[in-house]
Amino acid sequence: QVSNYVNVREKASEGSKIVGKLYNNAAATILAEKGDWYQVISGTVTGYIKADYLTTGDKVEELADQVGTKIATVNTTTLKVREKASPESRVLTLVPVGEEMVVNKEKKEWLKVTFTDGSTGYVAADYVDIRTEFDEAISIEEEKAQQAAEKARKAAEEAARKAKEQERHRIHSYSTSNSSSDKTSSSSSSASGSSSNSSSSSSSSGQSSSLRSNIVSYALQFEGNPYVWGGTSLTGGTDCSGFTQSVYEKFGIYIPRDSRSQAGSGRQVSLSSMKPGDLIFYSRNGRINHVVLYIGNGKVIGASSRREGITIKNYNYRTPVKVVSYLQ
Incomplete structure (x- = not known):
């Protein structure tokens, strides 16, 4: 354990090349001992860490309960989620095989769990498989990629802000110019204006269609990649709302993080009029x-579940309750 992170080095030497970073409370598997160094593997990183910086032995199990996240995966066809830890308690909902949830508390044969939408309940421990997930080391290449992505995200946000400001200025200038024109001139140019508006509308429609096509093509690249609870990485693992948020972000469209908030923003459309x-x-x-x-x-x-990962399905594999568009 350290205050922030410890360097993972290529060789068992303080002067050796740094190949990754292991942050506080992250986990690593010890492969071998070499003097006062451990050779470890964590995530995509393999290297050496000074033994003084790692917690080992009996203390690990106690620490694991404090810093690890327990994930329960349903292993039966349908599992009842109850209001209280009792077989007589009211059933809140049913969840299918493969569904994942965070374990908040273990109460004998019952688990208190939280779902991705923030709702909670109790499930019988016999019908789920439990694993503990820990943060892992990050390679120098991954760190640089994250920094570049963050820089690009901020640049895209700034570009979007400037574009909106320019658009507001253009609309304001157009409005001011229009209001100062005399009525005769405005009337005589109505036919020309109508033609111009038609052309502008057609251009806007084409741009919107192209954007939709690009978004779909981009999203399809990640089919088969893993599902990770709370994740937002399209390659390393993401959950359902992290997937949609990250895909949109690529195109400078910034939407809320969780599914309920995403559903509450944007423009609601009908199933019959939804578009790619x-x-x-x-x-x-x-x-x-x-x-x-x-x-x-x-x-x-x-991003469906840990078992399925990012996958393609029919839109009505479950009953849709809302369609929202963030696009024109």
């Missing part, structure tokens, strides 16, 4: 808890 690139939402027990990206032809792509 729109978001479709599903609910459990009356609460939105899942989101996917519509790709056209009745298909959607989304």
Whole structure:
């Protein structure tokens, strides 16, 4: 344990090249001992760490309970989620095999769990598989990629802000210019203006269609990649709302992090008028808890579960409760 992070080095020497960083409370597997160094593997990083910086032995189990996140995965066809830790308690909802949830508390044969939408309940421990997840080391290359992505995100945000400001200025200038024109001139140019508006509308429609197509093409690249609870990495692992947020972010479109907030923003459209690139939402027990990206032809792509990862399905594999568009 350290205050921030410890360097992972290529060789068992303080002068050796740094190949990664292991942050406080992250985990690593010890491969071998070499003097006062451990050879470890964590995530994609393999290297050496001074033994003084790692907690080992009996203390590990106690520390694991404090810093690890326990994830329960449903291993039966359908599991009942109850209001209290009792088989007589009211059933809140049913969850399918493969569904994942965070374990908050263990109470004999019952687990108190939290779902991705923030809802909580109790499930019988016999019908789930439990694993503990820990943060892992990050390689220097991964760190640089993250820094570059963050820099690009900030640049995109700034570019979007400037574009909006320029658009507001253009509209304001156009409005001011129009209001100072005399009525005769305005009337005589109505036919020309109508033609211009038609051309502008057609151009805008074409740009919107192109953007939707690009968003879908980009999203499809990540089919088969892993699902990770709370993740936002399209390659390393993401959950459902992290997937849609990260895909949109690539195109300078910034939406909320969780599915319910995403459903509450944007413009609601009907199922019959949805277009590729729109978001479709599903609910459990009356609460939105899942989101996917519509790709056209009745298909959607989304991060479904740890078992399935990022996958393509029919849009009605569950009953859609809302469709939202963030696009024109």
